[in-house]
Amino acid sequence: MRSIAVMNQKGGCGKTTTVVNLSGCLAIEGHRVLVIDIDPQAHATLGLGLDPEAMEENLYEVLAEAEIARAGLDEIAVAVDENLDVVPSGVILAALEQKLVAEGAKGRTERLSRAVAQLPKPYDFILIDCPPNVGLLTFNALRAAEEVIIPLETSYYAMHGVGKLLETIGLLEDRVGHQLSVRILPTLFDGRTRFAKRALAEIRETYKDLVFDTVIRQNVRLREAAQRGIPIAKLDKRCYGFVDYMSLALELLFDRVEQFEDEAIAAAIENEETEAAAEKGVVFTFKSDKAADVQLAGDFNNWVPDKDVETRQAPNGTWEKIVRLGPGVYQYRYFIDGDWVPDPSNPRSVEGPAGGVNSVIIIS
């Protein structure tokens, strides 16, 4: 199980959007995900379709009492989709810090980690949505997490406060007693502005390997999904919001994804409002001197080998398969002399719904 806290004391930098949509993408990839909303604003709860005020119980019940928690996380969790559960928050959580401090309660920063340790149901991922401050609730989240994602808006003042935040996390590491793996996620990227490009370059230069390859672009569909209370994966699998969060999910699972070219991002942004983003010819290359017949199939052609695929064959055993694809995340395999084979030159793969391994390609 991987537990990841999404934090930044700066408001509106994309924490909740990241929690909701990353969870949605991990869940449709077949991973069991629990979202814990520890922000009294309850935006992740809302973003996953639950009305915080209509909930009988929320995370407060789990955290408020020390010895005998009134409830376990599993009793509070609500299934919002296949593979996706959420522990809702509510405004009452805002009163928790005062209550615990007034009571002089012991172990008040360990309550969430204890509750997580007692979870009877196995999850592959726990994603915790933090409030925009570093108080008791964020402390609880960090103690319960092994990894931290810091969304960073790629704006003019992006870097302001990040150094301090990393310092704070370093200090917290001492206090929480375990190492935290911290990564920075550039968000709200608008490729049309010079500021955004400069901010992204500066973030990469300063924080190097700490920065994800994935950049989350500005995309109106993400706002629409939030308003409808669903992850983007449920609304639109062809928009940049989905492509970017799926790319983040794959990067978390496989460590690295190819960086989009800056120009490609800029061009994509300019097309953002166009209904159907342009398709382009994508070339899949397979080399073999043994194969007599190489075909290509994927979710783009309903897994019908070579349907809508143009083939170019060179005498040296190189097969080129050309497909016209719009932005999206696609699964595919080669069909070689009657066998289904994942792409040997592509390290990114996922378990296919019907078993076996599919290769994955991201077109931005």
Ligand SMILES: Nc1ncnc2c1ncn2[C@@H]1O[C@H](COP(=O)(O)OP(=O)(O)OP(=O)(O)O)[C@@H](O)[C@H]1O
């Ligand atoms: N990539 C994006 N493209 C377009 N809109 C976005 C994107 N990311 C976030 N937003 C919008 O920006 C606003 C702030 O995002 P979000 O709520 O995720 O930030 P936050 O860091 O969780 O804020 P808070 O600190 O208040 O919890 C929301 O209205 C959200 O829909």
Ligand SMILES: [Mg+2]
């Ligand atoms: Mg938020």
